[in-house]
Amino acid sequence: MSDAPPFHVKLRRSICIVMKHVFATLIAICCGGPVAANCVVLIHGLARTESSFALMETALEAEEYFVVRPGYPSTNASISDLADATIPAALASCPEGPLYFVTHSMGGIMLRDWLSRNRPENLERIVMLAPPNKGSEIVDTFSGLFIFDQINGPAGLQLGTGEESLPLSLPPVDYPVGVIAGDRSLNVYFSRLLPGADDGKVAVSSTVVAGMKDHIVLPVTHTFMMNNPRVITETILFLETGAFDPSISWADALLERFGCEGFDCLKGNPGPER
Numbered sequence: 001m002s003d004a005p006p007f008h009v010k011l012r013r014s015i016c017i018v019m020k021h022v023f024a025t026l027i028a029i030c031c032g033g034p035v036a037a038n039c040v041v042l043i044h045g046l047a048r049t050e051s052s053f054a055l056m057e058t059a060l061e062a063e064e065y066f067v068v069r070p071g072y073p074s075t076n077a078s079i080s081d082l083a084d085a086t087i088p089a090a091l092a093s094c095p096e097g098p099l100y101f102v103t104h105s106m107g108g109i110m111l112r113d114w115l116s117r118n119r120p121e122n123l124e125r126i127v128m129l130a131p132p133n134k135g136s137e138i139v140d141t142f143s144g145l146f147i148f149d150q151i152n153g154p155a156g157l158q159l160g161t162g163e164e165s166l167p168l169s170l171p172p173v174d175y176p177v178g179v180i181a182g183d184r185s186l187n188v189y190f191s192r193l194l195p196g197a198d199d200g201k202v203a204v205s206s207t208v209v210a211g212m213k214d215h216i217v218l219p220v221t222h223t224f225m226m227n228n229p230r231v232i233t234e235t236i237l238f239l240e241t242g243a244f245d246p247s248i249s250w251a252d253a254l255l256e257r258f259g260c261e262g263f264d265c266l267k268g269n270p271g272p273e274r
Helices: 007-031 050-062 079-092 106-115 137-142 146-156 188-193 229-241 250-257
Strands: 039-043 066-068 099-104 123-129 177-182 214-218
Touching (some): 050 066, 177 229, 229 250
Parallel strands (some): 099 123, 123 177
16 A cells, blocks of 8 residues: 555645745735845856756755856956956845855855955855865966966966965955865875865865854765755755754755655655645
8 A cells, every 4th residue: 555645635735836936926026026035146166157056056946045046257257356247246136135155166265255345234144165265285286387277267376375365365254154165085186285184176174264153074075066965955054044963964965855854755655844
């Protein structure tokens, strides 16, 4: 005998989901503008595109966040110029309400640079994934080489640890920031250039920034960490509460993404209604 939820339960859930979107649309039409909502701006890293945050966007929207996922030409200009061209335009797409950010790698440095010169009144919390807050020794080693400079552009060359380092010139953060670092690498050579544990691009020690509210190290690599279920779950948790939960396992995070707590849903039982 099947343990699947009865038809009327599934129908009720479907109707609730549809009606939620219908009411939101009607309110937007009647009020002549977007409904106030928690807006999350996703800022991708160097030599990536907004597509890198597609899975994170889906997860955040499932939690009823309004998500803005801008793209920008990360290798074509300096970090400050990229920030000034990207972030204000992204904020203009947000509805009224609390403002959050999730960044990856250089995206975190872009945001720190912009916030050192601007401060939205509705700013709430920020999660930075693998931000090179103290620069990266990889840039120190390879900057000046034609191919490296061409691939990474002006912004990438600002991410070293020397006198030209933009991250080291920025002030401590004075807004709620949670940092997720990775300690798994797929590039042995790059890891040899980095001090201590690293994610293949950035040392764990470099992700730390003065003033941050929380910091967690997860067994993930740099490039695709934003797609990891535990990274996604910890990100949403910090946006909601201002803290990470080190006790969450990969399995817990994966089940959470399917709206299932514990292992009940694997036995055919429905997860809790959300």
